[in-house]
Amino acid sequence: MGTKLEKSLSKLSSSKRPLLMTHVVVGYPSLEESIELVQVMADAGAAFVELQIPFSDPIADGPTIMGACEEAIKRGTTPADCMKAIETLSSKVEIPLLFMSYYNMVLNFPNFVDSAKSAGCEGLIVPDISPGESKDSFFEECKHHKLPVVPLVSPVTSEERMGKIASHSKLAPFVYCVSTTGTTGARDKLPAELPQYLEKVKSNFNLPRALGFGISEPKHIDSLENHAEIAIVGSAVIDLIAKSKNPKKDLEAFILSLVG
Amino acid sequence: MTVQSKNSRESSENYSADEFGYYGEYGGRYAPEVLIPALEELENVFIEAKSDASFLSDLESAQKNYIGRPTPLTFLENLSSKLGGAKIYLKNEGLAHTGAHKINHCVGQILLAKRMGKKRIIAETGAGQHGLATASVCARFGMDCHVYMGARDADRQRPNVFWMETLGAQVIPVEHGGKRLKDAVNAAIKDWITNVRDSHYLLGSCLGPHPFPEINRYFQEVVGREIRQQTQTHEGKSPDYIIACVGGGSNAIGAFSEFLAEESVGLIGVEAGGEGEELGSHAARFQGGRIGVVEGYKSYWLQNSDGQIADTSSISAGLDYAGIGPLHALLHDKKRVRYTSATDIEVLEAVKTLAQTEGILSALESAHALVEAIKLAPTLDKSKVIVVNLSGRGEKDLFILGRHLSSDSFREFVARYADELKEL
Numbered sequence A: 001m002g003t004k005l006e007k008s009l010s011k012l013s014s015s016k017r018p019l020l021m022t023h024v025v026v027g028y029p030s031l032e033e034s035i036e037l038v039q040v041m042a043d044a045g046a047a048f049v050e051l052q053i054p055f056s057d058p059i060a061d062g063p064t065i066m067g068a069c070e071e072a073i074k075r076g077t078t079p080a081d082c083m084k085a086i087e088t089l090s091s092k093v094e095i096p097l098l099f100m101s102y103y104n105m106v107l108n109f110p111n112f113v114d115s116a117k118s119a120g121c122e123g124l125i126v127p128d129i130s131p132g133e134s135k136d137s138f139f140e141e142c143k144h145h146k147l148p149v150v151p152l153v154s155p156v157t158s159e160e161r162m163g164k165i166a167s168h169s170k171l172a173p174f175v176y177c178v179s180t181t182g183t184t185g186a187r188d189k190l191p192a193e194l195p196q197y198l199e200k201v202k203s204n205f206n207l208p209r210a211l212g213f214g215i216s217e218p219k220h221i222d223s224l225e226n227h228a229e230i231a232i233v234g235s236a237v238i239d240l241i242a243k244s245k246n247p248k249k250d251l252e253a254f255i256l257s258l259v260g
Numbered sequence B: 001m002t003v004q005s006k007n008s009r010e011s012s013e014n015y016s017a018d019e020f021g022y023y024g025e026y027g028g029r030y031a032p033e034v035l036i037p038a039l040e041e042l043e044n045v046f047i048e049a050k051s052d053a054s055f056l057s058d059l060e061s062a063q064k065n066y067i068g069r070p071t072p073l074t075f076l077e078n079l080s081s082k083l084g085g086a087k088i089y090l091k092n093e094g095l096a097h098t099g100a101h102k103i104n105h106c107v108g109q110i111l112l113a114k115r116m117g118k119k120r121i122i123a124e125t126g127a128g129q130h131g132l133a134t135a136s137v138c139a140r141f142g143m144d145c146h147v148y149m150g151a152r153d154a155d156r157q158r159p160n161v162f163w164m165e166t167l168g169a170q171v172i173p174v175e176h177g178g179k180r181l182k183d184a185v186n187a188a189i190k191d192w193i194t195n196v197r198d199s200h201y202l203l204g205s206c207l208g209p210h211p212f213p214e215i216n217r218y219f220q221e222v223v224g225r226e227i228r229q230q231t232q233t234h235e236g237k238s239p240d241y242i243i244a245c246v247g248g249g250s251n252a253i254g255a256f257s258e259f260l261a262e263e264s265v266g267l268i269g270v271e272a273g274g275e276g277e278e279l280g281s282h283a284a285r286f287q288g289g290r291i292g293v294v295e296g297y298k299s300y301w302l303q304n305s306d307g308q309i310a311d312t313s314s315i316s317a318g319l320d321y322a323g324i325g326p327l328h329a330l331l332h333d334k335k336r337v338r339y340t341s342a343t344d345i346e347v348l349e350a351v352k353t354l355a356q357t358e359g360i361l362s363a364l365e366s367a368h369a370l371v372e373a374i375k376l377a378p379t380l381d382k383s384k385v386i387v388v389n390l391s392g393r394g395e396k397d398l399f400i401l402g403r404h405l406s407s408d409s410f411r412e413f414v415a416r417y418a419d420e421l422k423e424l
């Protein structure tokens, strides 16, 4: 029996349609509700969920996720709450859970990597630190505790740099491909030059490609067939929850439509 | 008289960043992947430019003919004799074009932007002085200028908003967080993430991801070199103390850098003490700040126990910032610079004192350094020389001073003028 992460990744070979990774901000709209939303996502067919630990200054996030983080912090959500949430959830759901946050949250939490791993977290997404650039022991700690870090690339990343990032990311479960130059946020259309960009990623990484930033509709995911193995939906879920009178039911329908 | 460029007590430490942009453990390049290519390009262009004679000659010419360098070193004879101790000199960056030291790195960076072929400029500003200097160089170089400013700062430094707009810049008030400088930096970074292909982020202090702290240091070092020459001319020696206020840290680095290896020169950085000592009431990062990584760099940050960045408070928008440039963090730990703070009340008093004894209007930011000089001078012998880096002049603070210092007649005028405008 492999890890949940390995199980989800093993589905890739049999699925033409990209698998779905969804996102929640822990503590939004409330701690309890965010935990329930993850269960709904898992039950409705999401293959991975990233749990964002809210931070006051989320540099890569657009208004939707920034607003949700602000709200979660205002309600008193702490990084310790997030550790507890992932621990609770990892014993309830059959899919892998990852933490996403900014490096200040990692740096400030005592033994973050060890704690996250022990709580059942199966991967980290930290957009403001990259391997090969920093003096921090973060990447070594992750290796030591066998907690993979997801590398990120963007449309302006050169192939040379992709090669360098790839060489530091041998244990990563997938590569997070940011779809566009911009912050997170639901968009109507995906950029036209995506296929060429994702082709470059394919030839430089021996990893599944997870495309994120801007995906908000089932047809976006349809268009990613053969170009990406995983589709990431974040802000669109938060937009839906913010509007919905019955978030769990609406979320379930939305996830089902995305899974196709 | 010859200028002494080496001192007998010189140490080998020049505190420059290593290849990854670290000063000791501080600094670095903690940026989203989408910005890394732009940061690499900027670093390469900067390294190239520093050894390009035509770049250096353009820079020197702009420093002389546009900024008006060298700025004067003024002996404060009245204040010094009133305090009865050390001689106090003022390095008057307030007389630089646009009224503050910010123009030094703006001129440098706009030349780099031109070299990179960028046409669109993004900047953040707190007091509005960096925004004003950016707007000015953009107008001169024909670049499209977008300045982010915390909504709170845009209100309290309204004259600078008006001047930036007059110069053709678009000023975007930032409504997030504490609506201050940190929030403006956040918004500017997000603009850059979005428009990174055609925009240069003209960052306004010695902070942010590598290479910004080194770039702004390089362009601000002219201030320290002039201080050395001018003190030599006036006093035949190096200063005994140099005092500068510290927001992000650019004016202080500019004044200090030349003297870092000269251990006999005492260096004092003054942070904003605001209204009190509890978290949220001040912006003194070395009084309660902890190591954090925010806005692309590692340094001391005012933050709560969870690592959420704290609110700050200062009468001066330019010092009202939760982080501090990474080189300052190292200089603090190494005890090469002593860091103190001045409260809002002390600062207002110092503005009044300088105006009335010497006829010079100080920016609220720079007046933090004056507070420390006024405390220090009487404790020193008359043979000692203190140089205060007066980073900016005070006109921008009209409405803040109008609230705190003025007679009723100013308030009556503002109210009457507001009524007149309504009629228009």
Ligand SMILES: Cc1ncc(COP(=O)(O)O)c(C=O)c1O
Pocket: B100, B101, B126, B127, B128, B129, B130, B204, B205, B206, B245, B246, B247, B248, B249, B250, B251, B252, B317, B318, B319, B363, B365, B366, B391, B392, B393
């Ligand atoms: C006049 C003046 N002094 C000082 C500062 C603080 O910045 P720094 O610490 O980078 O010099 C500002 C910033 O707005 C300023 O306008």
